[in-house]
Amino acid sequence: MKNVDKYARGYFMPPEMSLNWAKKEYITEAPTWCSVDLRDGNQALVVPMNLEEKLEYFQMLVEIGFKEIEVGFPAASETEYVFLRRLIEDNLIPDDVTIQVLTQSREHIIQKTFESLRGAKSAVVHLYNSTSVAQREQVFRKSKEEIIEIAVSGAKLLQKYAEETEGNFKFQYSPESFTGTEINFALDICNAVLDVWKPTADNKVIINLPATVEMSMPHVYASQIEYMSNHLDYRENVILSLHPHNDRGTGVADAELGLLAGGERIEGTLFGNGERTGNVDVVTLALNMFSHGVDPKLNFENILEIIEVYERMTKMKINERQPYAGKLVFAAFSGSHQDAIAKGMKWREEKDCEKWTVPYLLIDPKDIGREYEGDVIRINSQSGKGGIGYVLEQQYGLDLPPKMRESFGYIVKDESDKFQKELLPDEIYGIFMKEYVNVSTPVEFLHYAYTKSDDYETKVTVNIKGEVEELTGFGNGRFDAINNALQQKLGIQYSDLVYKEHAQETGSKSNAVSYVGITAADGSVYWGSGIDADIMTSSVKALCSAVNNLLKG
Template sequence: MKNVNKYARGYFMPPVTSLKWTEKEYITEAPTWCSVDLRDGNQALVIPMNLEEKLEYFQMLVKIGFKEIEVGFPAASETEYMFLRTLIENNLIPDDVTIQVLTQSRDHIIKKTFESLKGAKNAVVHLYNSTSLAQREQVFRKSKEQIADIAVTGAKLLKKYAAETEGNFQFQYSPESFTGTEIEFALDVCNQVLDEWQPTADNKVIINLPATVSMSMPHVYASQIEYMSENMKYRNNVILSIHPHNDRGTGVADAELSLLAGGQRIEGTLFGNGERTGNVDIVTLALNLYSHGVDPGLNFENILEIIEVYERLTRMKVPERQPYSGKLVFAAFSGSHQDAIAKGMKWHDEQQSEAWSVPYLLIDPKDIGREYEGDVIRINSQSGKGGIGYVLEQHYGLDLPPKMREGFGYAVKDVSDKFQKELMPNEIYDIFNEQFVNLTSPIEFVSYSFTQHDNFETKVTVSIDGNVEELIGTGNGRLDAINNAIKEKLGLEYNDLFYKEHALETGSKARAVSYVSITDPNGTVSWGCGIDVDIMTSSVKALFSAVNKLIKD
């Protein structure tokens, strides 16, 4: 591509090696989660949510289990100010939930922010100013000392207005554009703010280190976080927070590695909605933890309900292949995948295994409110016999013999390919009925009777092209006798009669289903299926269906 040399690396590695996080295998406990859907997420919407929509969204976040929720920038607009006052004055904030508000380091903005918080039971006041080299040089045209003074002045103002305002407040500071800031300077600014706030074990503060723009590979961000964690003053009294964006598509990786590196808290949004390419996706992060056997502390057992509310209120769409939450994320169209999943499901049922290990499925879809039948096995022209057979068995109780599954699979794939569409379970069942079940042309079975001496003798009444005829045959069993009658009367050559049957339902009125295959002299196998309340009749119908297939083919 052109102009590649114009893109210099704009991030800053720590001055010392910070790689202790690489020695850890996985995250052992969930971080503190802070949803910023109502701030970062809302400001990224083409049509921001109104007051009623924000209230509904807030209630959903509470229901999911968020204990910290950033509700907005109350000094920025009347809607955000009124939303915060509505929450407080109508007592809509549960006692165990802390709200968070954002403010720039400017006196009149901080003053109005605390006015909006009057009476808050628990609130985090989030102070920020940009510290990056690019912003210092191009936007503010200020020195490091001047930028640090903005942060410290804001820290002092937070103390001043908090002391004058009714409520319970915790302080948070973000060196915005942290990833584009020289790491020693970012540490110095944070330490100056901490010196002003003097955090204690009973009054901890939050230092939030945002990847406002994701500028590096994830391991670099993790090393930056580890350096800050190991060199920050008052570390035991500081909650180290991570706020990754997703410019490079690595938001989740940034967050996970940073948690290994000392991060204790994550700010993000449901499904990653945020400016540009978005914030880190908390649903993915939380369910990644869940897939490793770590309780994320958030409830996504009803993911489809959450998606419905999210899409309706934000007017955004969850992509079909979004991890865990996408409509098709558990769906397998590939034949080999479907076969492995179907066999894995059956193995788990047989073994009653508590540990989840089904091939191709990272977690059990049912644990987040998804259904196997509609979400896992999806049928199109790429599907295989295993998946197609699985659909018939799960939806209609038809347990096709393996060889019949193969033949039927080709029939289904041909239909899907012809019409260029995915086939629903009822369409697959209709194809099976039309091509294999109780076939009556050109030979229609009418009735039979048996007598038994040394062998079984049968009289079978059939209708051939509208003419009723009677077939006579003998055999060592009922089905063998009928089979011989058919072959003798019609002069058909076939052998290798295969038979399988099972009940289709339970109870006194249950139907039986039978499967029969026959092989002609050329080795071509024809399958038939019979369904009837009488097991013998179902087997006879299956045989006649196979014979009709043979004649037609």
């Protein structure tokens, strides 16, 4: 590509390599989660949420299990100010939930922020100012010392107004654009703020290190976090928080490696909504932990309901391939994938497995409210016999013989290819019924009767092209006798008869399902199926269906 030389790596590695995080295998416990949907996410919407929408969204976040929720920038928006007052005055904040608000390091903004928080039972006041080289030089045109003074004066003002305001307050500081800041300068400014607040075991503060712009590969961010964690003053009384964005598409990786490197808290949004390419996706991050057997302490068991509220409130859509949440993320169209999933599911049933190990499915879709039917096995022209057979078995109780699955699979794939569309389960079932079940032309089975002597003598009544005839056959059983009668009357020969039967559903009123395959003289195999309350009748109907398919060629 042209112009590649104009780009430079704008991040800063720590002065000493910090790689202890790389020795850890996985995240062993959930971080403290802080949803920033109602601030960072909301300000990124084309049409921000109104008051009633914000109230509904807040309630959903509480139900999911968030214990910290950033509710806005009350000094910058009248809607957010009114929303915050409504939460406090109407006692809508549960006792175990802490709200968070954002403020710049400017006295009139800090003053109005504390006015909005009057009477809050538990609130985090989040102070920030930008510290990166680009921001210092291009936007503020200030020295490092002047940038530190902005942060320190803001920290002092937070203390002042907290003492004068009714409520219970905690403090948080973010060196905004941390990833573009020299690491030692980021450390200096954070320690300067900590020297003002002097956190204790009973009054901890939050230092939040945001990837305001994601500028490096995730391992660099992790090394930056580990270095800061190792060198922050008052470390035992500091909660180290991460706020990754997704400019490079690795926000989740930044968060995961950052947690290994010492992060204890995550600020993010549902489905990654946020400025530019978005914030870290809390749903993906939490369910990644879940897939490793770690309780994320957030409840996404009703993911479809959460998606409905999210899309209605934000006017945004979940991508079909969004991890865990997208409509197609559990779907398998490939024949080999479908076959592996179907066999994996059967293995679980047979072995009564405790752990989830089904091929191609990272987690059990049912654990987040998704269904196997319509979510996992999806049928189109790329599908195979395993997936098609799985759909019929799971939804309609039809367990086809393996070779019949293969034959039917070609019919379904041709149908999908012909109309260039995915086939729904009901459509697949309809094709099966039309092609194989109780086929009655040109030979329609009516009824039979038999007597047992040395050989079974069986009389079968059929309608052949409008004429009713009674045929007599002999064999080593009723089915064999009817089979012989049909071959003799119709003047046909076939061999290698395949037969299978089962109950379509449990209970005394269940239908019997039979499958019959016959091989014609030229080697072609023809299949038929019969469904009836009587097992023998279903068998004869299956045989007649196979014969009819042979006659039709």
